[in-house]
């Protein structure tokens with residue numbers, strides 16, 4: 159018997175799957191969700207000698223002499239154990255250590271996916287607190303941190319406190335503190351939206367276990383008075399004097415109240431925090447809450463009440479759950495990967511209150527900022543701060559930038575950082591680069607753009623994706639966006655969360671005083687190419703690429719970006735009506751292909767169908783200049799299907815002649831060809847050609863024609879897990895970047911930065 163887990167209602171879950179699918183997902187391919195891969199080559203005898211006996215003895219002795227070097231010679235510093243005994247698996251209860259393994263594997267892969275923390279799950283078959291503590295303590299040498307998970311209260315409190323005392327690496331019970339941090343961030347924002355002050359809020363917490371106790375402590379630390387919080391457990395309200403089912407952690411939150419049931423407690427409450435079991439809250443209870451109630455039904459996988467059921471009786475409620483398929487996911491996944499990232503990076507001895515509060519504040523602040531387009535897309539709905547978006551979504555890449563940095567700073571401020579970070583700005587950049595290899599490739603472009611902010615025309619500002627890129631371009635300090643579009647672009651800016659849309663420079667050909675001068679200029683250029691004055695008037699008035707290019711030509715702006723509304727070739731033709739190639743240059747396109755450890759520049763991927771020998775030589779020189787501006791030492795390979803004339807073929811001449819031309823030009827970079835991609839990139843194959851002038855694998859690949867160039871770039875991306883920057887257009891008199899029609903905002907932003915930073919000239 160298989161059921162559908164998604165919920166079919168008007169305000170429905172946006173993810174539906176059957177139990178069969180969930181099992182299939184876990185069983186297909188390699189069973190489970192985790193595997194281990196080597197971070198060093200294990201290909202040759204020499205590799206084995208270094209990695210294992212005898213080479214491994216060297217780091218062994220070094221660590222024995224100085225234990226701190228374990229962080230240099232082993233994976234310890236980036237390795238976190240996710241440890242459970244399965245006594246409180248999500249909200250499913252005590253189902254044992256083995257049954258907890260899918261959740262623990264899941265947590266381990268979330269560590270990797272969201273914060274590049276390596277992690278392994280460990281399930282311990284014991285409910286004996288002392289045996290559990292001893293087992294974990296003995297593992298200290300292996301790990302940089304310990305993430306305790308799904309261990310029930312009150313045992314979890316004793317386990318965590320004791321391990322923290324005994325171990326010198328961070329020990330963190332995620333269900334307590336991870337949950338509390340995220341819930342606190344959500345409460346901060348929900349209070350802000352509903353105009354509430356912490357000190358006046360009446361809160362009911364359902365559940366008195368690991369998650370509830372810690373959440374309650376944190377919201378009290380944020381200013382909610384002790385007497386304003388009523389906690390309930392499976393026996394009802396925890397009131398002063400109650401004896402049944404109590405423990406010291408519950409007693410600390412017992413209050414004087416006549417309420418004895420959740421139904422009584424929740425009457426008139428401002429906030430409900432559910433950390434108990436599915437369905438614990440009824441619609442009648444929701445009805446009885448104060449105006450604009452805040453309801454966090456966080457039990458997993460099924461919440462205390464489903465959002466549609468709560469909204470059916472109280473449309474004014476702000477509702478959050480622990481699930482990713484409804485708006486407002488208040489789940490510790492938003493916290494633990496990033497908190498450990500920050501703690502590991504400063505080699506913190508523990509995760510203290512200041513670090514937790516810093517994380518909560520960073521997460522809350524982030525939700526109030528404009529949401530990047532890729533995040534909105536990943537979730538299939540647009541986000542802006544409001545009742546349906548009080549907390550960032552886990553896929554938001556900005557979490558990785560801000561949360562670890564906030565945690566690391568707090569660790570340094572409170573003296574628990576053994577390896578403080580000297581340059582916080584550089585650390586933030588390195589965080590971005592950890593998840594996205596293109597970030598580090600673009601560092602010099604970002605810096606160049608920021609150092610000398612330029613005015614960049616966004617020619618298609620009526621497109622939302624372009625406006626998002628323009629907003630980020632300005633907010634991140636890369637330059638001044640000059641928008642081209644009709645007046646309603648300002649309304650769109652407002653919809654996207656810009657508070658001061660009038661501060662954006664907007665040019666509309668319908669009312670621009672620049673139009674007469676533009677028409678004169680264009681007519682002067684085109685009159686001997688068969689265009690009448692009225693043709694030029696029409697183009698200036700109607701064609702955004704002509705209008706935008708003219709803004710650059712006239713010096714109103716320095717560069718331009720376009721391309722999402724028309725095919726590449728058409729946009730380029732329009733731009734060329736206004737602008738010329740740079741003196742003596744051949745315009746062409748580059749795709750920069752980036753993997754974790756390699757960056758390769760591929761050209762010409764956009765302009766010349768069958769480049770001549772001299773065009774190929776120009777393309778090589780132009781690409782070398784771009785590669786150098788991006789911080790690379792270029793080595794050029796002219797690619798073909800043959801190596802140095804073997805096998806011979808009719809199409810080889812241009813490529814061979816291009817190499818000869820470079821010989822005559824006396825250039826200052828390494829180049830070679832014609833050659834096959836393996837001879838250009840693979841050191842073993844390269845050895846077959848000892849006369850080759852390349853001192854190492856090539857990183858600038860000049861392709862023989864447009865077909866092979868463009869197809870290679872896209873194949874690499876689709877099959878090879880390679881990130882791609884571009885196409886980058888170079889060789890025009892001013893930097894104009896033409897995106898592809900499917901570009902997203904971050905791709906457009908990258909091109910705008912390349913244009914502004916003078917990289918793509």
Ligand SMILES: NC(=O)C1=CN([C@@H]2O[C@H](COP(=O)(O)OP(=O)(O)OC[C@H]3O[C@@H](n4cnc5c(N)ncnc54)[C@H](OP(=O)(O)O)[C@@H]3O)[C@@H](O)[C@H]2O)C=CC1
Nearest residue numbers: 246248249311366367368369391392433457458480489490
């Ligand atoms: N969204 C998120 O990020 C997270 C959500 N959670 C969820 O919180 C819940 C609790 O987890 P955790 O604290 O680790 O587990 P614990 O076992 O430590 O605590 C469970 C608590 O729930 C109480 N409880 C059980 N049934 C009811 C009921 N009908 N009414 C009121 N209280 C009840 C128990 O009461 P008693 O003490 O009387 O036994 C106990 O206090 C789970 O559903 C879990 O999925 C947990 C962590 C993170």
Ligand SMILES: CC(=O)C(=O)O
Nearest residue numbers: 248249333458489490
């Ligand atoms: C999310 C989580 O950790 C839990 O529900 O237990």
Ligand SMILES: [Mg+2]
Nearest residue numbers: 248307308333
């Ligand atoms: Mg948990």
